[in-house]
Amino acid sequence: MSSKGICILGATGTIGVNTLDVLARHPQQYHVVALSANSNVEKLAEQCLAVQPTYAVMVEVDAATQLEKRLKEKSCETKVLAGKQALETIASLPEVDYVMAAIVGAAGLLPNLAAAEAGKRVMLANKESLVMSGKLFMDAIHNNRHKGAELLPIDSEHNAIFQSMPSLINGEQHKAGVEKILLTASGGPFRTRDVSTLKDVTPEQAVAHPNWVMGQKISVDSATMMNKGLEVIEACWLFDVPEDQIQVVIHPQSMIHSMVSYNDGSVLAQLGNPDMRTPIAYALGYPERIESGVKPLDIFEVARLDFEKPDFERYSCLQLAYDAHRLGGNATIALNAANEVAVEAFLNKKIRFTDIPFVIEKALEQAPSGTSTKIGDILAQDLNSRTHAYESVKQLN
Numbered sequence: 001m002s003s004k005g006i007c008i009l010g011a012t013g014t015i016g017v018n019t020l021d022v023l024a025r026h027p028q029q030y031h032v033v034a035l036s037a038n039s040n041v042e043k044l045a046e047q048c049l050a051v052q053p054t055y056a057v058m059v060e061v062d063a064a065t066q067l068e069k070r071l072k073e074k075s076c077e078t079k080v081l082a083g084k085q086a087l088e089t090i091a092s093l094p095e096v097d098y099v100m101a102a103i104v105g106a107a108g109l110l111p112n113l114a115a116a117e118a119g120k121r122v123m124l125a126n127k128e129s130l131v132m133s134g135k136l137f138m139d140a141i142h143n144n145r146h147k148g149a150e151l152l153p154i155d156s157e158h159n160a161i162f163q164s165m166p167s168l169i170n171g172e173q174h175k176a177g178v179e180k181i182l183l184t185a186s187g188g189p190f191r192t193r194d195v196s197t198l199k200d201v202t203p204e205q206a207v208a209h210p211n212w213v214m215g216q217k218i219s220v221d222s223a224t225m226m227n228k229g230l231e232v233i234e235a236c237w238l239f240d241v242p243e244d245q246i247q248v249v250i251h252p253q254s255m256i257h258s259m260v261s262y263n264d265g266s267v268l269a270q271l272g273n274p275d276m277r278t279p280i281a282y283a284l285g286y287p288e289r290i291e292s293g294v295k296p297l298d299i300f301e302v303a304r305l306d307f308e309k310p311d312f313e314r315y316s317c318l319q320l321a322y323d324a325h326r327l328g329g330n331a332t333i334a335l336n337a338a339n340e341v342a343v344e345a346f347l348n349k350k351i352r353f354t355d356i357p358f359v360i361e362k363a364l365e366q367a368p369s370g371t372s373t374k375i376g377d378i379l380a381q382d383l384n385s386r387t388h389a390y391e392s393v394k395q396l397n
C-alpha cells in the first residue's frame with residue numbers, strides 16, 4: 001500500500017493529538033500533509049516541527065504570523081496559511097487522501113464538506129456538522145463516491161455501531177435485520193448527584209469526566225448529555241434510521257461503546273478501553289486493522305457491566321435533541337447553535353449549568369419548521385439561532 005496523505009483539521013485538540021499519536025506508530029503507511037488549529041501557536045509549532053507537514057493553517061491571522069516566524073527560526077519548511085478559507089483548501093488538496101475532521105463545533109462544517117466534495121476519506125469526529133446539515137453532508141459523500149469520498153465515524157459509539165454493522169455506510173447493502181441501535185452513554189459526572197443541586201455545578205466540576213479525557217465543550221456536553229443527544233441525531237444520519245430506533249443506554253463503565261440489536265435476537269457490541277485511539281486507528285486502517293497503542297481490555301478487571309435507562313428530568317438536553325430531530329433540520333441547527341452559545345456562556349460563568357437547556361429551548365421555539373438543504377440557508381439559520389441564544393444569555397445575567 002502506498003503511503004496515505006493525511007490532513008488533520010483541529011490538530012491541537014484532543015482528537016488531533018490522539019491522531020498524531022496513532023500516525024507516529026505507522027510512519028511507512030501515512031504521512032502528514034497538513035495540520036490546522038484555531039489559535040494555539042505553541043502547540044501547532046511543536047506539531048509542525050515533529051511531523052514536518054507541507055502546510056499548516058491557523059484560523060487567526062495574528063497567530064498565523066507568529067507561527068510562521070516560529071517555524072522560520074527553526075528552519076522548518078512548512079507553509080503557513082491563514083483564515084477559514086485555508087481550511088477548505090487543505091481539506092481538498094490532491095495530495096491528501098484522508099481528512100481527520102476534528103474541529104469542534106459549527107466551524108467544522110465547510111471544511112468537512114470541502115473534503116467530501118473533493119472525494120476524500122472523511123474521518124468524522126465533528127458531530128456538530130452532521131447535526132447542522134445531515135442531509136447535505138450525507139449527499140455530498142454519496143454524490144462524490146465516484147471520486148473516492150467515504151465516511152468513517154470517529155465518535156466512539158458510532159465507530160462501534162459501524163463495526164457492528166460495517167456494510168451500511170460504504171456498501172450499498174440493506175439494513176439487514178437491524179431492529180435497534182443501543183447507544184451507550186457514561187451518564188457523565190452528575191449521574192448520581194441530587195438533581196436539585198445541579199444549578200450549583202461549576203465549570204471545573206462539569207469538565208471532569210469520569211472516563212474520557214476530552215476538550216472542554218464536549219465534556220460539558222457529556223455532563224448535560226447533550227453530547228448523547230447530538231449523537232442520536234448523528235446516528236440517524238450515519239445509519240439512516242429514525243430516532244425511535246435509537247435507544248440510549250446509560251453504561252457507567254464505558255467499556256461497551258454501543259450495540260446493534262437484530263431481529264433474530266442477536267446483539268452485537270464493540271468493547272474496549274475508553275481511548276479514542278481505537279476508533280481513530282480503525283478509521284485509518286479500514287478495512288484492515290492497525291495497532292493503536294491502546295491498552296488491551298482486561299475483562300476480569302472490568303468484572304461487571306451495568307446498564308440503566310436515562311432519566312429525562314436529569315438530562316433534559318437529551319429530550320430536547322430527540323424533539324429537535326423530530327421537528328426537522330432547522331430545529332437541529334438551532335439546537336446545536338444555542339448549545340454552543342450556552343456552553344460557552346456557562347464556561348465563562350455567565351449562566352448556570354441548569355440554564356443551558358433553557359437557552360436551547362428558547363432557540364428551538366424560534367426555529368422555523370422544515371429542513372434547509374442549501375448551505376447558505378443553513379449558515380443563516382445557524383447565525384439566527386446564535387443571536388437568539390445570545391439574547392437569552394443576556395436576559396439571564
Ligand code: NAD
Pocket residue numbers: 009010011012013014015016036037038039040059101102103104105107125126127128154155156212213214215216217218276
Ligand atoms: P478540542 O477542544 O480539544 O479541540 C478542538 C480543535 O478545533 C482544536 O485544534 C482547535 O484549534 C480547533 N478549533 C476550535 N475552534 C475552531 C474554529 N473556530 N475554527 C477552526 N478550528 C477551531 O476538541 P476535541 O475534544 O478534540 O473534539 C473535537 C471534535 O471531536 C468535536 O466535534 C467533538 O464533539 C468530537 N469528539 C471528540 C471526542 C473526544 O474524545 N475528545 C470524542 C468524540 C467526538
Ligand code: MG
Pocket residue numbers: 155156157231
Ligand atoms: Mg461519543
